[in-house]
Amino acid sequence: MQPKTGERPSLWPGLLGIAGVAVYLIVFLMIESQVGVAVLLVGGAAAVVLAARFGALERMRTSFAGREGSMDIAVPAAVLALVLVFHQDHFTLLLVATVMIFMTASLGLTVQFGFAGVLNFAGAAFLGIGCYTAAVLTKNTGLSHLLVILAGGVMAALIGGLLLYPVLRTRGHYSAVITIAFTLLFKTFLEVNDALGGPQGLRVDGLNLFGWAFNDNIALTETVELSFYTNYVLASLVLVCLGFAFLRRLDRSWIGLNMDAVRLDETASACFGYNISRWQITAFTVGNFLIGMAGALYAMMLGFIAPTNFTFGDSLILVSIVLLGGIGNPWGIAVATTIVIVLPEKLQMIQEYRFLLYAAMVILILLFRPRGLLPRPLRAYFPGWQPK
Amino acid sequence: MAAQVSAVPEPVLATRELGKRFGGVVALEALTLAVAPNEILGLIGPNGSGKTTFFNVVTGIYPADGGAVTFDGRDITRLAPQGVYRAGIARTFQRSRLSLPLSIFDNIMVGNHKRLTQGLWFNLFRRRAFRREFEESYARARELVAVFDPPLADRMFEAVEGLPMIDRRRIEICRALISRPKLLLLDEPSAGMTHDETTQLMDDILQVKDSLADLTIIIIEHEMGVIERITDRCAVLNFGRKICEGSYQEVAADPLVQEAYLGLE
Numbered sequence: 134m135q136p137k138t139g140e141r142p143s144l145w146p147g148l149l150g151i152a153g154v155a156v157y158l159i160v161f162l163m164i165e166s167q168v169g170v171a172v173l174l175v176g177g178a179a180a181v182v183l184a185a186r187f188g189a190l191e192r193m194r195t196s197f198a199g200r201e202g203s204m205d206i207a208v209p210a211a212v213l214a215l216v217l218v219f220h221q222d223h224f225t226l227l228l229v230a231t232v233m234i235f236m237t238a239s240l241g242l243t244v245q246f247g248f249a250g251v252l253n254f255a256g257a258a259f260l261g262i263g264c265y266t267a268a269v270l271t272k273n274t275g276l277s278h279l280l281v282i283l284a285g286g287v288m289a290a291l292i293g294g295l296l297l298y299p300v301l302r303t304r305g306h307y308s309a310v311i312t313i314a315f316t317l318l319f320k321t322f323l324e325v326n327d328a329l330g331g332p333q334g335l336r337v338d339g340l341n342l343f344g345w346a347f348n349d350n351i352a353l354t355e356t357v358e359l360s361f362y363t364n365y366v367l368a369s370l371v372l373v374c375l376g377f378a379f380l381r382r383l384d385r386s387w388i389g390l391n392m393d394a395v396r397l398d399e400t401a402s403a404c405f406g407y408n409i410s411r412w413q414i415t416a417f418t419v420g421n422f423l424i425g426m427a428g429a430l431y432a433m434m435l436g437f438i439a440p441t442n443f444t445f446g447d448s449l450i451l452v453s454i455v456l457l458g459g460i461g462n463p464w465g466i467a468v469a470t471t472i473v474i475v476l477p478e479k480l481q482m483i484q485e486y487r488f489l490l491y492a493a494m495v496i497l498i499l500l501f502r503p504r505g506l507l508p509r510p511l512r513a514y515f516p517g518w519q520p521k
Numbered sequence: 522m523a524a525q526v527s528a529v530p531e532p533v534l535a536t537r538e539l540g541k542r543f544g545g546v547v548a549l550e551a552l553t554l555a556v557a558p559n560e561i562l563g564l565i566g567p568n569g570s571g572k573t574t575f576f577n578v579v580t581g582i583y584p585a586d587g588g589a590v591t592f593d594g595r596d597i598t599r600l601a602p603q604g605v606y607r608a609g610i611a612r613t614f615q616r617s618r619l620s621l622p623l624s625i626f627d628n629i630m631v632g633n634h635k636r637l638t639q640g641l642w643f644n645l646f647r648r649r650a651f652r653r654e655f656e657e658s659y660a661r662a663r664e665l666v667a668v669f670d671p672p673l674a675d676r677m678f679e680a681v682e683g684l685p686m687i688d689r690r691r692i693e694i695c696r697a698l699i700s701r702p703k704l705l706l707l708d709e710p711s712a713g714m715t716h717d718e719t720t721q722l723m724d725d726i727l728q729v730k731d732s733l734a735d736l737t738i739i740i741i742e743h744e745m746g747v748i749e750r751i752t753d754r755c756a757v758l759n760f761g762r763k764i765c766e767g768s769y770q771e772v773a774a775d776p777l778v779q780e781a782y783l784g785l786e
Contacts, residue, residue, distance in 0.1 A: 388639070400582065
């Protein structure tokens with residue numbers, strides 16, 4: 134081992150930050166009154182502004198960057214703590230699992246849009262492909278559910294392959310329009326397809342891994358019973374952690390660099406030997422794979438899916454998560470997904486105005502913080518690595 | 522017009538009757554040029570005379586309308602930019618085309634593309650081997666940057682965004698040189714820099730050329746002082762045609778060149 138050069142940043146700002154956010158979220162999820170929610174929101178915003186002003190956010194950032202291994206344990210631990218607090222609350226646990234599933238899907242979108250610059254406004258459609266794959270496979274085959282989740286990803290990646298040709302032959306707005314058209318087409322296809330349940334949708338079996346039925350409550354003792362959604366929270370936590378680890382590896386390799394180079398300057402990268410479509414295809418396929426896996430798990434958790442779950446509006450939610458969080462930064466995705474999914478659920482009064490809220494948030498972010506809430510840091514291939 | 526027999530033996534790069542037109546505009550007209558190994562050739566001419574178009578046609582960004590380009594004894598006329606780079610030609614751009622949000626190291630590694638292992642499996646799962654490749658690449662990039670500017674070599678993981686123009690030019694040249702090309706095309710490296718900075722950069726270029734064996738350079742430049750100082754030979758273009766070729770003194774004395782630059786009454 135070589136001696137440490139310089140001091141490692143302290144663990145505490147990061148841990149305190151995680152604890153603070155966890156406590157805040159627990160209170161936020163518990164509170165019922167609309168006034169209380171509004172007060173908490175204002176309080177939370179004020180706390181963030183103050184923390185930024187007094188440099189606490191900056192200290193947290195260095196802590197997160199420098200003590201990555203510890204943070205990687207602390208954040209899932211905080212999620213588990215949340216689960217313990219709400220262990221009997223079906224609604225809240227469903228919400229937590231939904232957040233993590235959308236996080237996984239947004240990570241997929243990040244590879245496409247954030248890394249390689251391939252616009253994809255069909256996120257909901259690929260999520261839907263994962264869902265319907267799970268529905269059909271659980272109903273008609275005895276395939277292990279672990280494989281069903283993988284199959285959801287594979288199907289999304291394969292069908293994404295059909296879109297590749299038109300998407301790669303066009304640029305910018307035009308390829309965006311193609312993906313929009315695909316979302317609309319996908320929903321209509323589901324609605325007229327009786328084999329897939331038509332507009333009424335399909336029932337999906339619950340997840341069952343090696344005899345562990347996810348749709349049964351977990352009886353810990355005679356009196357203490359965990360909501361069956363705990364199972365799904367754990368499954369989605371595992372999925373999102375895998376997605377996170379994958380995204381990081383990708384980002385910290387030559388592939389991540391290739392995707393950046395292709396996104397930032399096609400002409401220059403062509404002059405340095407880049408096969409531009411190769412990296413765009415890789416990003417699109419890998420991204421859809423992640424989105425599809427998230428979809429398969431989502432379907433098994435919901436137990437019922439219908440075409441109305443996969444509209445253009447839902448695709449926009451995924452895109453706004455990526456924009457809001459900080460294009461290309463997985464931690465940003467985590468924060469943004471939580472905001473975008475949890476906020477409308479708790480603020481009942483804005484349910485109807487959900488999209489208004491998202492649109493306003495995206496506009497504000499693009500105006501005042503174009504790199505997102507948590508901008509993507511420079512690439513460190515091996516964090517903590519010091520040149521000799 | 523018959524191709525002129527060049528006086529240079531076995532040129533690194535040779536173009537024969539190279540032509541390129543954009544609609545009615547003739548950007549290159551029957552350009553025949555030969556570049557000898559290890560020389561620095563200055564490519565000069567007024568604005569719009571086809572210098573950058575020449576680079577773009579050689580590097581395959583624009584397909585040639587006629588004629589041929591031979592590099593290292595091989596016909597590269599129809600190659601895409603990727604193939605031209607793999608053959609051993611690297612370039613810089615008139616308007617800096619670095620990726621601003623990326624670090625200095627990342628930008629230089631973009632130029633190192635053909636020497637890096639690109640497999641998905643290698644990059645994601647063989648982290649030990651990847652680390653070795655990363656460390657080797659870092660050492661090489663650092664060494665190259667240090668030839669230009671030692672302090673800059675200690676800042677390899679800073680974003681390019683915050684750097685002054687001269688450092689950006691240096692990094693752009695490092696990006697082109699890291700893959701050890703045989704031919705380097707410099708498109709107006711002094712653009713946007715002060716006189717002193719230009720002098721400094723030219724010193725750097727001469728120094729790096731001395732430290733690398735087997736490197737030929739074609740440089741597009743407007744500043745005559747620069748041309749006089751660093752080039753072995755010059756070719757002058759006007760309206761897409763070569764109007765003169767020779768040493769700086771010969772070229773500067775040529776009446777056609779004076780006419781192209783100063784105009785005639």
